[in-house]
Amino acid sequence: QVQLVQSGAEVRKPGASVKVSCKASGYTFTSYSMHWVRQAPGQRLEWMGWINAGNGNTKYSRKFQGRVTITRDTSASTAYMELSSLRSADTAVYYCARGFDYDDWGQGTLVTVSS
Amino acid sequence: QSALTQPPSASGSPGQSVTISCTGTSSDVGGFNYVSWYQQHPGKAPKLMIYEVTKRPSGVPDRFSGSKSDNTASLTVSGLQAEDEADYYCSSYAGSNNFVFGTGTKVTVL
Numbered sequence: 001q002v003q004l005v006q007s008g009a010e011v012r013k014p015g016a017s018v019k020v021s022c023k024a025s026g027y028t029f030t031s032y033s034m035h036w037v038r039q040a041p042g043q044r045l046e047w048m049g050w051i052n053a054g055n056g057n058t059k060y061s062r063k064f065q066g067r068v069t070i071t072r073d074t075s076a077s078t079a080y081m082e083l084s085s086l087r088s089a090d091t092a093v094y095y096c097a098r099g100f101d102y103d104d105w106g107q108g109t110l111v112t113v114s115s
Numbered sequence: 116q117s118a119l120t121q122p123p124s125a126s127g128s129p130g131q132s133v134t135i136s137c138t139g140t141s142s143d144v145g146g147f148n149y150v151s152w153y154q155q156h157p158g159k160a161p162k163l164m165i166y167e168v169t170k171r172p173s174g175v176p177d178r179f180s181g182s183k184s185d186n187t188a189s190l191t192v193s194g195l196q197a198e199d200e201a202d203y204y205c206s207s208y209a210g211s212n213n214f215v216f217g218t219g220t221k222v223t224v225l
Binding site: 035037044045046047050059061062063095097100101102103104105106107108 | 116118149151153155160161162163166167172204206208211212213214215216217218219
């Protein structure tokens with residue numbers, strides 16, 4: 001069965017960066033896109049961007065353009081999301097989700113930004 | 116990219132039906148047949164319930180159905196059950212490889 005396993009919770013200071021990983025199994029990694037979605041406490045889901053796991057092409061939400069970088073390592077079937085210049089408003093649970101329909105989701109990674 | 120508009124809340128008694136709307140524009144909901152719906156229980160990851168407006172993934176009860184008219188998509192939950200109490204989000208393709216989520220609706224089973 002498809003599984004997306006994300007890295008553990010992170011705490012960062014304002015201005016720092018964070019990199020979250022998403023290890024995929026149970027399907028051909030390069031055949032599906034991988035999206036990143038975040039959810040601040042008590043707030044709605046917010047689309048951040050996606051990567052074509054086959055050719056590495058990316059697309060980012062205008063809101064995060066310039067601060068987010070999504071990459072992948074096909075040999076490890078793992079996608080990564082790095083967010084820089086962190087501020088307190090970036091405190092959220094970050095999810096990876098497979099495919100354009102977000103068929104399957106990771107368990108989420110809590111990123112806390114606090115001085 | 117503005118969020119799609121959903122009502123903040125909806126409710127119904129067990130066995131009844133509830134319908135949630137998701138309003139966008141001709142650049143997203145109205146322009147493509149790529150609207151999906153997700154169910155999210157507290158502290159859990161979202162779960163895909165409907166994709167491409169009307170399609171149900173295997174394992175999702177047929178009590179869940181989707182539709183679309185112009186710039187508004189809808190999710191209907193028939194025969195409401197206690198376990199259907201959750202937050203529901205719509206999502207749409209918005210062109211140029213962009214995607215957008217709705218504002219979310221909390222469904223309460225009375």
